[in-house]
Amino acid sequence: MDLSTRYLGLELGCPLVASASPLALDLGNLRRMEEAGAGAVVLPSIFQEDIENDIEEMERLVAESNPEASSYFPAGAATNVGPEGYLDLIRRARAAIDIPVIASLNGITRAGWIDYAKQIEQAGAHALELNIYYLPTDLSLDGAEVEQRTLDILVAVKQAVSIPVAVKLSPYFSSVGRMIQRLDQAGADGVVLFNRFYQPDIDLDDLSLLRDLKLSNRAEIRLPLLWIGAVAGRIQGSIGASSGVQTAAEVVKYLFAGADVVMTTSALLRHGISYLKVLKDGLIADLEARGAQSVGSIRGHLRRGATEDSIVYDRVNYIRILRAGERHD
Ligand SMILES: Cc1cc2nc3c(=O)[nH]c(=O)nc-3n(C[C@H](O)[C@H](O)[C@H](O)COP(=O)(O)O)c2cc1C
DSSP: OBOOEEETTEEESOSEEEOSSGGGGSHHHHHHHHHHTOSEEEEEEEEHHHHHHHHHHHHHHHHHSOGGGGGOOOOOSSSSSHHHHHHHHHHHHHHHOSSOEEEEEEOSSOSGGGGHHHHHHHHTOSEEEEEOOOOOOOTTOOHHHHHHHHHHHHHHHHHHOSSOEEEEEOSOSTTHHHHHHHHHHTTOSEEEEOOOOOOOEEETTTTEEEOOOOOOOGGGGHHHHHHHHHHTTSSSSEEEEESOOOSHHHHHHHHHHTOSEEEESHHHHHHOTTHHHHHHHHHHHHHHHTTOOBSTTTTTTTSTTTSGGGGGGSHHHHHHHHHHTOOOO
16 A cells, blocks of 8 residues: 655655654654654644743853853753754654654744754754744734734744745634635645644632643544645645544545645554554555555545535535534534
8 A cells, every 4th residue: 555645845655644742752752653654753842932041041141151151052941852952852863763853843923033943954854843823812913913923934934944844823813724825825835734722721619720731532623624625736835634633534534635644642642652553554444445555546535626525615515514403422
């Protein structure tokens, strides 16, 4: 079975990608991901705040002490690894595995931290995933500004590096498709749909905010599935699917909608890294059962416009579903 796929200009042997999570901080885990069949891995994000804190700390040291201090780059305390440790993680990951290593940079403003992207490239990352996790709780900020901010960061990062850059974005734009198209036109080598936003709950017993991170469930594929189906074949860049994969069925659905790769984290946290092999075997079994010879032969077959049934993404269907009132809990 030919599982090969092309993502961000990289040739992958399998469309399954381990998405950004702390699992990838460990070299043993990275090797297990490769052994279990991952086509690529995304390292956990390094955050703008970590980089800026570190830059400030470095400037303080330079100002306060002798010139030798300028060669000292302290490890940041805010993350597990800090900026220097993150670069080291990239180098060690590159040495440990043969599949592509995608670094992840998480920031919200266009500022000095973007130069760090260059260091990520120099450390050997095959590509960079840009996670622009921005919650516009400032009520004076309108949608156009939020969109422009996202585009500005992409353009600045693209200017800083020559490795491919993907943008992992949120579904909360008023015109998601247009936003994806603008990112594509601004030079994004791919989009990852979608980022899962932090959404707090309230603990009614002690009236505190609950900030726990829930693992995903399979119903969460529906929103990314919709937008992947809507943009596949209509943008130049690659499409990565992220959210809700629990079994091979979700992987197959994302491929049918038009994803080039399908990412997973929650399933690996639940079942262990070896579960990647279960997903891969399930994908192969599904393709065989359909008489398909390759991933490429099903990819995008159910994207919008690719079938008679493209109306599935439209309003008519929406009205029909609501009127039928069917529920499948
Ligand atoms: C514990 C944990 C840590 C994560 N860390 C990151 C991160 O550093 N950067 C990032 O872009 N996404 C991060 N994510 C999000 C995942 O990469 C993924 O997009 C999300 O969990 C949805 O995919 P899933 O349904 O397969 O879990 C994290 C998710 C989890 C559960």
